Amino acid sequence: MVRKPPAFQFFASDFFSGVADMTDAEVGIYIRLLCLSWDKGGLSERQLPSASHEGDEAAVRSVLKWKFHRDEDGLWRNARLEETRQVQLARSQAGRKGGQTTQANFKQKLKQTVKQTAKQNQSLSLSLILNLQFQTQK
Numbered sequence: 001m002v003r004k005p006p007a008f009q010f011f012a013s014d015f016f017s018g019v020a021d022m023t024d025a026e027v028g029i030y031i032r033l034l035c036l037s038w039d040k041g042g043l044s045e046r047q048l049p050s051a052s053h054e055g056d057e058a059a060v061r062s063v064l065k066w067k068f069h070r071d072e073d074g075l076w077r078n079a080r081l082e083e084t085r086q087v088q089l090a091r092s093q094a095g096r097k098g099g100q101t102t103q104a105n106f107k108q109k110l111k112q113t114v115k116q117t118a119k120q121n122q123s124l125s126l127s128l129i130l131n132l133q134f135q136t137q138k
Helices: 012-018 024-038 043-051 057-067 079-137
Strands: none
Touching: 024 043, 024 057, 024 079, 043 057
């Protein structure tokens, strides 16, 4: 099961240059749309009204058309945000795979150590027994 990443990287300089022509209200709507999209994996029509406290649907639609695209599944998505999501998922999967390899290697080394220790203990026990027998024969 792949867990969704709880956060996304925020590139401040890219954001500032991308919102230079927006009003403060549009910037607020944009950041809300980004957060909703990240959390939900895309925006349905039903989720759009929550992007503006004042209920300014025209501003929401303006930002949506300017910064988002509609996918085949009908959800609105931001291209940059989805790129970030894919990079994070790829890193997460690579880390999980590396962790599994590390764990498998550890288990293999542990088995080898246990076998070696058992052999050493057998040799030590045999040596003690022979030594005791030798001393009792004196």
